[in-house]
Amino acid sequence: MxxxxxxxxxxxxxxxxxxxxxxxxxxxxxxxxxxxxxxxxxxxxxxxxxxxxxxxxxxxxxxxxxxxxxxxxxxxxxxxxxxxxxxTGQRKDNPYQLKIKTPKYQERKVFTDEEIRKLYNKSTPLQSIILHLCYACGLRRNEAAELKTKDIDLEAQLLYIRKGKGKKRRVIPFTKQVKKDIEDFIFSSEEKEYILNITAERIYLEFKYLLKKSGLYKQGFTLHCLRHTIATQLLEQGMELEKVRDFLGHEYLGTTQIYTRIKIQWKSDSI
Structure with missing residues (x-):
């Protein structure tokens, strides 16, 4: 058309x-x-x-x-x-006469420190790596699914997103614990091109199973809440908003500013 x-x-x-x-x-x-x-x-x-x-x-x-x-x-x-x-003059009238209210802003749900620990404690090796990628590294589900082994520099503890949302590239540091778990996960399985070697939908299902095992399934959490949680932690720890934007791969600072509206009563140590 x-x-x-x-x-x-x-x-x-x-x-x-x-x-x-x-x-x-x-x-x-x-x-x-x-x-x-x-x-x-x-x-x-x-x-x-x-x-x-x-x-x-x-x-x-x-x-x-x-x-x-x-x-x-x-x-x-x-x-x-x-x-x-x-x-543009292609129609004289406009048939769109509906008054549909856009839902008001809803506060983003974040996991508490205890809930994050519970998820890790109940996770399988695969689910643990999903947590590392989507929580500790703040990746989107598609980014985690498309992450290749060659995009992780274990020695430098850096993860490279070559083509994120909006084709944005970024480099994400990770901790020694994340390094150890990813290293063990890679070498304990067959050689493969992708870290997880599963689809984005399978990532969602694995996280859903993990929520159920952890007793958190009925509390309204989604996989994306992991990104909200790590963003909240970084802001609470004093990271500048611009740096949090770069970490998450947002195109606009306004998108990242959503996270400043989250009110939490806990501090969390990095994994």
Whole structure:
């Protein structure tokens, strides 16, 4: 669809980040496929029905219903698409007349020091490495899944993310304990290209199993909470916000500033 391509170019020209430039056009394409009619014939009722459909749509990752923030993001993409069509004269009217409230900020959940210890104590060797990568090193799930053995310098205790979110590269230091466990994990298994040698979805499932073993499954924790936890620790220990941004691989400082809103009552030693 040419208009989807042009909409994507419009987002690029307006300076939106790469994730928005990629996500919004795909979202709009799925919406148009659902409507099964030319864009000029789409009405407000079509958008309303799609919004209602999203309320019962299952996430391909969590298998549960889409979050309200996720739904709001999809609807925002559709609204911006019709704003673009009207602004460029491709439609005289704008069918997006819905007033959908974006969910208010929700405080990020973080693990306590005791809960982190409980996770490590209950973990298998594989689950322990997942904790090291996603907690101690602050990696995203996809980054952990795509991490290659050649990207870890055990001697220098450095981990290289060659292509993170938004194609950002970064170097992450790790502790002697992390070094020892990764070293043992690598040499105790067959030679392989990737450290974990499992998919991002399998990482999620392994962490889910670990939460259940640790008695933390029903407390609303997700794998991403590990990143929130290490970010909170670093800020509590006095690391500058800019350095925490670089550690996490955020493109914008505003994204990292979310973590300054977390209020915790504990200090934690580094692993």
């Amino acid at each position: 040419e208009d989807i391509y042009l909409f994507r170019k419009e987002l690029q020209n307006l300076g939106y980040c790469e994730s928005v430039v990629n996500f919004y056009p795909k979202t709009v394409k799925r919406f148009l496929e659902y409507c099964k009619k030319p864009r000029e014939y789409i009405k407000t009722i079509d958008i309303l029905e799609y919004h209602q459909l999203l309320q019962t749509t299952k996430s391909r990752v969590t298998k549960g219903n889409l979050s309200q923030s996720g739904i709001a993001g999809k609807m925002r993409a559709i609204r911006m698409y019709f704003d673009y069509l009207q602004r």
